[in-house]
Amino acid sequence: MNPVLTVRQLGKSYGGRAVLDGVDLVVEEGEIACLIGPSGAGKSTILRCLNFLETPDRGEITFGGERLCSEDGNLFQISPRRQLQAARARMPMVFQHFNLFSHRTVLENVMEGPCVVQGRPREEARMMASAHLDRVGMLGFAQHYPDRLSGGQKQRVAIARALAMSPALILFDEPTSALDPALVREVESVMRDLSRDGLTMIVVSHDMRLVRSIASTVHFCAEGRIAASGPAGQMLGSQAPLSMRVFLEAVSDLAGQE
Amino acid sequence: MLDFLAEAGEYLPFLLRGALVTIELSLVAMLFGTVTGFFIALGRRARTRLLRWPLNAFVEIMRDTPLIVQLLIIYFTLPRWGLTLGAFPAAILGLSLNLAAYVSEVFRSTINAVDRGQREAAISLGMSGVQLYRRVIMPQAGLAALPILGGYFIALLKDCALVSFISVNELLRNASIVISDTFDGGNIYLLVAIIYFIMSFASSRLILHLENRLAHNRRSGPDRMSGTVPTMEKEAVR
Ligand SMILES: Nc1ncnc2c1ncn2[C@@H]1O[C@H](COP(=O)(O)OP(=O)(O)OP(=O)(O)O)[C@@H](O)[C@H]1O
Numbered sequence: 062m063n064p065v066l067t068v069r070q071l072g073k074s075y076g077g078r079a080v081l082d083g084v085d086l087v088v089e090e091g092e093i094a095c096l097i098g099p100s101g102a103g104k105s106t107i108l109r110c111l112n113f114l115e116t117p118d119r120g121e122i123t124f125g126g127e128r129l130c131s132e133d134g135n136l137f138q139i140s141p142r143r144q145l146q147a148a149r150a151r152m153p154m155v156f157q158h159f160n161l162f163s164h165r166t167v168l169e170n171v172m173e174g175p176c177v178v179q180g181r182p183r184e185e186a187r188m189m190a191s192a193h194l195d196r197v198g199m200l201g202f203a204q205h206y207p208d209r210l211s212g213g214q215k216q217r218v219a220i221a222r223a224l225a226m227s228p229a230l231i232l233f234d235e236p237t238s239a240l241d242p243a244l245v246r247e248v249e250s251v252m253r254d255l256s257r258d259g260l261t262m263i264v265v266s267h268d269m270r271l272v273r274s275i276a277s278t279v280h281f282c283a284e285g286r287i288a289a290s291g292p293a294g295q296m297l298g299s300q301a302p303l304s305m306r307v308f309l310e311a312v313s314d315l316a317g318q319e
Numbered sequence: 320m321l322d323f324l325a326e327a328g329e330y331l332p333f334l335l336r337g338a339l340v341t342i343e344l345s346l347v348a349m350l351f352g353t354v355t356g357f358f359i360a361l362g363r364r365a366r367t368r369l370l371r372w373p374l375n376a377f378v379e380i381m382r383d384t385p386l387i388v389q390l391l392i393i394y395f396t397l398p399r400w401g402l403t404l405g406a407f408p409a410a411i412l413g414l415s416l417n418l419a420a421y422v423s424e425v426f427r428s429t430i431n432a433v434d435r436g437q438r439e440a441a442i443s444l445g446m447s448g449v450q451l452y453r454r455v456i457m458p459q460a461g462l463a464a465l466p467i468l469g470g471y472f473i474a475l476l477k478d479c480a481l482v483s484f485i486s487v488n489e490l491l492r493n494a495s496i497v498i499s500d501t502f503d504g505g506n507i508y509l510l511v512a513i514i515y516f517i518m519s520f521a522s523s524r525l526i527l528h529l530e531n532r533l534a535h536n537r538r539s540g541p542d543r544m545s546g547t548v549p550t551m552e553k554e555a556v557r
């Protein structure tokens with residue numbers, strides 16, 4: 062087995078309050094690791110610390126064989142900015158609110174990373190971007206601006222933008238939770254396709270249908286830690302740990318009320 | 320009326336030469352003021368107080384004292400401290416610095432207004448700080464600033480009249496020269512007003528046109544490059 066990402070004892074505090082309190086996580090190549098758990102558990106913070114959108118304050122992150130931050134005794138060290146930027150380019154993020162560049166067309170959004178960050182020639186980037194847009198079913202909208210798209214379409218473009226980086230890992234933070242129920246399926250089906258193609262992903266989601274359909278491992282987060290982890294079949298089945306079953310019942314109750 | 324026309328014909332070339340200087344001053348001060356203002360806005364976002372604090376003070380002082388006093392100080396007081404500037408450079412310096420203070424406020428708010436999510440998206444693609452500004456923040460903050468900067472240009476065009484006090488031969492000062500020659504102010508001032516009006520009106524139309532074109536480029540969407548999509552589709556399939 063070949064871990065893409067190894068996280069050990071990751072910690073992060075805001076104003077003295079520990080939001081992450083020793084997170085351990087290993088993600089293998091081709092794995093789809095789903096993080097679930099109650100609101101405020103620190104799931105988004107975990108993702109944002111992995112690509113240093115937030116700066117963790119202790120622990121170790123190893124990504125693609127490179128140490129991004131490390132702890133040696135009491136000394137917590139973060140790699141130089143250049144190295145973090147290079148790591149981010151191979152670990153793009155898909156956000157809850159899409160965050161497409163509003164002043165660029167769909168095609169330009171997807172070309173942006175390859176052209177600007179990777180320095181690829183425009184023609185090559187354009188061809189690659191078109192292929193990725195095709196893959197998410199958005200090639201027909203290449204020349205549109207984001208404000209003309211539905212939420213589901215925007216999210217598919219955001220996924221294409223991440224794919225265009227030839228990533229080793231894609232981070233998803235609640236990719237379907239800002240979408241109307243009718244639009245959730247199109248994003249789900251794109252993500253299912255990606256999971257079949259062997260992409261490595263970490264997916265934070267409250268959408269249990271999505272989790273059930275793509276997860277290879279499930280990690281249950283509570284109070285700034287990963288309280289339980291395991292293969293999806295086991296974690297989502299009847300032998301799930303108690304805390305997890307309580308959470309799942311609460312979630313399905315909520316879903317039932319809607 | 321005939322009097323007025325005759326007078327106008329006689330002094331118009333001289334007045335227009337002044338108007339040309341006014342336009343020159345406005346364009347140069349606009350350019351320097353905008354560029355300086357942009358960098359002041361960036362400096363005021365810096366992490367170190369060493370940069371933020373003096374720039375904040377500068378902006379505050381420029382906005383809380385009259386432009387005419389600033390011009391007088393640059394032209395008459397600075398020489399006592401060993402910095403002597405000719406009238407035209409002094410005028411450019413004063414107008415530019417004053418404008419820069421206001422422009423920095425404009426950029427400060429339009430830069431702040433750029434969607435946080437888009438910044439995070441750019442950073443999480445691996446962009447550096449410079450790339451983030453060049454590719455994401457400036458195109459949006461710049462476009463948002465444009466109408467306000469346009470308004471400032473019109474104001475600047477008229478504020479240039481103040482530099483007649485430090486003996487730059489622009490439109491108003493040339494008018495004063497004519498008047499001290501002829502001892503008749505009435506009609507000349509009317510002519511000056513008309514020239515200012517024409518300059519401002521033409522500028523505001525031009526700026527409006529520019530804004531519309533930029534907005535149109537951005538909005539024209541799929542039609543703008545129609546024809547490219549099918550070819551790309553072919554490439555993608557291959
Ligand atoms: N910038 C911040 N400053 C202070 N506290 C923060 C900040 N960001 C997050 N927190 C706190 O950290 C905790 C974890 O937040 P986080 O967003 O990671 O939770 P989450 O598991 O993603 O929740 P949700 O399911 O609602 O998205 C919350 O209690 C939140 O209030």
Ligand SMILES: [Mg+2]
Binds near residue numbers: 104105106
């Ligand atoms: Mg969250």
